[in-house]
Amino acid sequence: MNIAIIGYGKMGHEIEAIAIERGHKVVLAIDKNNTHELNPILLKKVDVAIEFTTPETAFKNIETCLKAGVPTVCGTTGWLNRLEEAKRIAEQYNTALFYASNYSIGVNLFFKINQLLASLANKHCEYDVSIEEIHHTQKKDAPSGTAITIAQILSKELNRYNDWSLLPEFYDDRIPIKAIREGNVPGTHSVFFDSEQDQIILTHKAKNRRGFALGAMLAAEFSLDKKGFLTMDSLLNG
Ligand SMILES: NC(=O)c1ccc[n+]([C@@H]2O[C@H](COP(=O)([O-])OP(=O)(O)OC[C@H]3O[C@@H](n4cnc5c(N)ncnc54)[C@H](OP(=O)(O)O)[C@@H]3O)[C@@H](O)[C@H]2O)c1
Numbered sequence: 001m002n003i004a005i006i007g008y009g010k011m012g013h014e015i016e017a018i019a020i021e022r023g024h025k026v027v028l029a030i031d032k033n034n035t036h037e038l039n040p041i042l043l044k045k046v047d048v049a050i051e052f053t054t055p056e057t058a059f060k061n062i063e064t065c066l067k068a069g070v071p072t073v074c075g076t077t078g079w080l081n082r083l084e085e086a087k088r089i090a091e092q093y094n095t096a097l098f099y100a101s102n103y104s105i106g107v108n109l110f111f112k113i114n115q116l117l118a119s120l121a122n123k124h125c126e127y128d129v130s131i132e133e134i135h136h137t138q139k140k141d142a143p144s145g146t147a148i149t150i151a152q153i154l155s156k157e158l159n160r161y162n163d164w165s166l167l168p169e170f171y172d173d174r175i176p177i178k179a180i181r182e183g184n185v186p187g188t189h190s191v192f193f194d195s196e197q198d199q200i201i202l203t204h205k206a207k208n209r210r211g212f213a214l215g216a217m218l219a220a221e222f223s224l225d226k227k228g229f230l231t232m233d234s235l236l237n238g
Pocket of ligand 1: 006007008009010011012030031032035052053054055057061074075076077078100101102103104138139212
C-alpha cells in the first residue's frame with residue numbers, strides 16, 4: 001500500500017517503522033511545516049492515510065483526505081465533537097473513516113473485560129466506580145480518549161451512572177476520571193470498583209507505542225476496500 005502519514009511525531013514515526021516492516025511504502029509524510037502538501041493532487045498516489053496529529057488539526061486533515069476519496073485511519077483524540085460530521089463526509093465521498101480512541105489490541109480486550117465486570121456489578125450498588133489514566137506530560141487532551149471510551153462502556157452497563165466527569169468536578173451519577181500527567185508514560189488506564197469491604201482494580205499498561213502503531217496499521221490494511229465508518233469492533237470481528 002502507498003501510505004500517507006499525517007502527523008510525523010511520536011506515533012507517526014512508530015507507524016512509519018511498522019509500515020516499512022510490513023512491506024508498505026510511505027509516499028507522503030505531513031507535519032506542521034509542510035501542511036500544504038496535504039492536497040488532492042499529492043493524495044492521488046495515496047491508498048490510505050493515517051492521521052495522528054492534534055485535537056485542533058485532526059478534523060481538517062481528515063476532511064481533506066476523505067474528500068479526495070482516500071480511506072482514512074484516525075487516532076487523534078480530543079476532537080470527537082466533530083466525529084458525526086466526519087462520518088457524513090466519508091459516506092458522501094464513498095470512502096472509509098476508521099476511528100479508535102485506542103488501537104492497541106490489549107486495550108480493546110480490556111474494554112470487553114470492563115464491560116463484563118460492569119454488567120455483573122450493575123445489581124451491586126455498593127461498588128463505586130472510578131477511572132484513573134496516566135500519560136506523558138506532552139499529551140494535549142484530558143481525560144484521554146481511552147478513558148472516555150471506558151467511561152462510556154461502563155455507564156452503558158451501570159444504571160446508576162449516566163456520564164463521566166473529570167476530577168475535581170464530581171457528581172453522584174457520573175463516573176469520576178482522574179487524569180495524571182507525568183514523565184514519558186505511553187498510557188496507563190485503571191478502573192476501580194470500590195466498596196467498604198473490598199476493591200477490584202483492572203489495569204492496562206502500555207509498555208511502549210508499538211501496540212498502538214501496529215493496531216493502526218492493521219486498521220489501514222482493513223480499510224483499503226471498505227466504505228463508511230469503521231471501528232476496532234469491525235476490525236476484530238471482521
Ligand atoms: N488512538 C490511539 O491508539 C492513540 C495512541 C497514541 C496517541 N494517540 C493520539 O494521537 C495524537 C498524536 O499523538 P503523538 O504522541 O504522536 O503526538 P506528537 O508526538 O505531538 O505528534 C503530533 C504531530 O503532529 C504534528 N502536527 C501538528 N499540526 C499538524 C498539522 N496541521 N498537520 C500535520 N501534522 C501536524 C505535530 O507537529 P509539532 O510537533 O511541530 O506541533 C507533531 O509532529 C494525540 O491526539 C494522541 O492522544 C492516539
